Amino acid sequence: VRVEGALAAGVYAKDVILAIINQLGVKGGVGYAYEYAGPVIDRMTMEERLTVCNMSIEGGARFGYVNPDATTIDYLRGRPHAPAGEAFDRAAAWWKTIATEPGAGFDDVKRIDGSALEPVVTWGINPEMSVGVNQRIPAPESAPEAERPTYREALAHMGFEAGQLIKGAKIDVAFVGSCTNGRLSDLRAAAAVAKKGKVAQHVRALIVPGSQQVAKAAEAEGLHEVFQQAGFQWRKAGCSMCLGMNDDKLQGREMSASSSNRNFIGRQGSPTGRTLLMSPAMVAAAAITGAVADVREML
Known part of the structure; x- marks a missing residue:
């Protein structure tokens, strides 16, 4: 590739x-x-x-x-x-x-x-179902016939309509972490955006370092203070909401902006919860605006 x-x-x-x-x-x-x-x-x-x-x-x-x-x-x-x-x-x-x-x-x-890429956001129930942040959610008819039932299931589960812009979709939870995007550079990218504002009042925002080593390095740089001042929760290292571990779960139909790797139904702890995968910086932007946003407008 x-x-x-x-x-x-x-x-x-x-x-x-x-x-x-x-x-x-x-x-x-x-x-x-x-x-x-x-x-x-x-x-x-x-x-x-x-x-x-x-x-x-x-x-x-x-x-x-x-x-x-x-x-x-x-x-x-x-x-x-x-x-x-x-x-x-x-x-x-x-x-x-x-x-x-x-x-x-x-x-x-x-x-x-790579020059043509824009920030990407998933809209469905597997990591293949994604669009650029300024693109519209595709209709089932645009997919191969064998995949159309999955597209219809995804639209129904997520509460989206074909042709809807993904940008502006309201979120309830923001999660930065996981083995995919819980490294020090990920936290730095998210912190750079967190400095731009405060977490929206209706959003629960979690920052979970991918390891204790990452947590110590981030705290040595003062990143935890940046996040806390912006209204994010600074949590202990672990898997956390990536797979709905312990109490870090979606509740009911909550919509999550997540830097993790999987958006399957029930993945983040609620059988009716919804997950939008994106980069850590995009998660931070969504946390501040309360909805899917184009992080490039905040840099």
Whole structure:
């Protein structure tokens, strides 16, 4: 999967992988592995690449990977459990040899224009069902005939109408976290938006670091104070609302703007709850405005 061009400001790794899944489908990778490449992937940080690879399974792939390069090696250097000194140099030299060789054959090659991407939001009940933030929700008739019943089920469950703009859809809960988007860079992106205002009065907003290490690093930078001053709850590290863990669940028909990876019916704890997947920055924008918003207008 080659992502060409360059991402615009306000478009993130989460938007890239949601766009890929939208184009290839949730079954597009069944029986295969996804190799991500191209200028957009090359320029991504390791954490951004982790977001993309993390959601390969949502696209049906066995796994996703990016070839090891200088970004990989710099990220691993000096980390706990990584080799040190000459042992690291030997390991790095070997890592470079396992990159896909020039001219290698693939079962298929998909090219996506990263320059054309805008923030992406899911509207349905699986990660394939997404649109750009300024696009309209598609009609079942636009889908292959075999998928139309699922489209109708999604519209009924979500309470949306075909042709409706996703932008402006009211939310009740905002959740930044999960293994997909609970890293330090994700919290920084969300905090940059949180500085722009206060959480809407009707919105319950949760920030959940993906690990204790991330939580400590974020607190050392004062990010927790940024969120708290804006009206977000700063929670302990964990899975939280990604899968409706403990008390972190949707109630009834609540609508969630979530940076997690799955929007299946019941995923966030309520059988009638509704989930809109988006980037952490987009979640923060939705929390402040009380509805799906274009984060680019707040940067």
